[in-house]
Structures are given as structure tokens and as C-alpha cells.
Amino acid sequence: MPNERLRAAMAAGGWTCATLADKVEVDPKSVERWVNLGRTPRRATAMLAAETLGEDVHALWPALRQARAARAVSPELVALYDQRADIPVSAFVDMLTQAREQIDVLVYAAVFLHEAYPRLNDLLRERATEGCAVRIAVGDPDSANVRQRGEEERFGHGIESRCRLALMHYRPLVGVPGIEVRAHSTTLYNSIYRADDQMMVNAHVWGVNAFGAPVWHLRRSGEGGMFDTYVDSFDAVWGTATPVREG
Structure with a gap:
């Protein structure tokens, strides 16, 4: 399912998949997957992308909130x-x-x-x-x-x-x-x-x-x-x- 919130944020700021990918240092195909397939990036990458777009990271990728809750117990x-x-x-x-x-x-x-x-x-x-x-x-x-x-x-x-x-x-x-x-x-x-x-x-x-x-x-x-x-x-x-x- 496409990530319409991400698509709108990129359009509002004039960002393309290539320019956003360059900013957050990932492959442009990764950004395309975020937008078109609704994929969720790694937390550090997602936070950088959200900061670049001026958006709340959990609004762009709600799954990150769930993932954080799932990791509430220390892996150690x-x-x-x-x-x-x-x-x-x-x-x-x-x-x-x-x-x-x-x-x-x-x-x-x-x-x-x-x-x-x-x-x-x-x-x-x-x-x-x-x-x-x-x-x-x-x-x-x-x-x-x-x-x-x-x-x-x-x-x-x-x-x-x-x-x-x-x-x-x-x-x-x-x-x-x-x-x-x-x-x-x-x-x-x-x-x-x-x-x-x-x-x-x-x-x-x-x-x-x-x-x-x-x-x-x-x-x-x-x-x-x-x-x-x-x-x-x-x-x-x-x-x-x-x-x-x-x-």
C-alpha cells in the first residue's frame, strides 16, 4: 500500500526519491519502496528523513511506534x-x-x-x-x-x-x-x-x-x-x- 503521507510531504517540499535518497544516504530505490510499497526504513534513517521533511516520524511510519514497543524488553x-x-x-x-x-x-x-x-x-x-x-x-x-x-x-x-x-x-x-x-x-x-x-x-x-x-x-x-x-x-x-x- 502506498505511503500517501510520505508522498504528500515530499511533494510539498519539492523532494524527489533521488534527492531525498541522497540526503539520507540510501539508494533511490529504497525511497521508492517507502513511497510506492509502504515499506518502513530503519529507525535512524526514518528519523533523518522525517527531520528533513519536517514531519513526525511516527506519522510517516506508524509501524516504528509498534516496533519500539515490541523492543521494550532489553535484548540483553x-x-x-x-x-x-x-x-x-x-x-x-x-x-x-x-x-x-x-x-x-x-x-x-x-x-x-x-x-x-x-x-x-x-x-x-x-x-x-x-x-x-x-x-x-x-x-x-x-x-x-x-x-x-x-x-x-x-x-x-x-x-x-x-x-x-x-x-x-x-x-x-x-x-x-x-x-x-x-x-x-x-x-x-x-x-x-x-x-x-x-x-x-x-x-x-x-x-x-x-x-x-x-x-x-x-x-x-x-x-x-x-x-x-x-x-x-x-x-x-x-x-x-x-x-x-x-x-
């Missing part, structure tokens, strides 16, 4: 879990095992990993030996934000003791080439478990322990997406964290 989202407890620890372990370049862990404690998989430190050493850079950031048990989190969870000093336990678990890795362990004192909005281009993000919900909060599994598909947003967040916290010493 692999899975969404109601709560962390729904995910077997093997899913975290398998993801970390596959890492070849980068492992990043940002948590308050997350002692469930060591409790369910006692070989976690061995796994991280193996990855580091193979050239994988490993960064572990654990909550500082003496920080105000950790104490506040404990009050919010109505768990008293429980989270502080879990942070101390986490540091005890990770301390044997201090000094291992390729592995860095730091303590942070930030307000943590999400726990992050990254292995190369995969990531588990465990939301923090007021008054709810992390095991009962949602988790989204992401896989990086390009620059500037959700994945990179959390990578930037990790890097920002890492920059404020204090190296953990041996002993």
Missing part, C-alpha cells in the same frame, strides 16, 4: 528470576567457570556462594592462573551503610557478621596474582556477579534479604546497554573501595 535480558533463591548455585558457578577475561563480584556478603560451593576460591585461583582478572568487592562490616542495611532487613547485626564471614572466606585470595579483594562502604543498590559478557544482577529491596529479591541475567550485546550500565556502577564502587590486607 537472558532471564528474570523472582528471587535469588530460585537460581541454583551451579548457575553462578558455571558462569564464573566460563570466564576467560574478567570476573567482578560486588556484594555486601553473598556467603551463600562459599557455603554451597566450597571450591569457589580454587575456581577463582584457576581463572586467575589462566589470565582472567578477578575483582571482589565485599561490604565493610564497620561501615554505616552496612549497619543501615541490617536495620532495614530487621536482621540486627546479622549482615555485619556475614560481611566479616565473607572477608574471612576471600582473605586467602589476597596477594594471589590476578586477584584483588577490596572492602567497600557504599549504599549497595544491586549485587553484581559478572563473568566476561554475562552478569547476574541481584536487586536490593528495602526490608528484604537479597535471597528473596529479584535477579536479572544479562548478556552484553553491544556498547551502552544495561550490561555496561552495571559495569560502570561496579567500576565506580571499586574506585572507592579499600584493598583488603593479608592476615
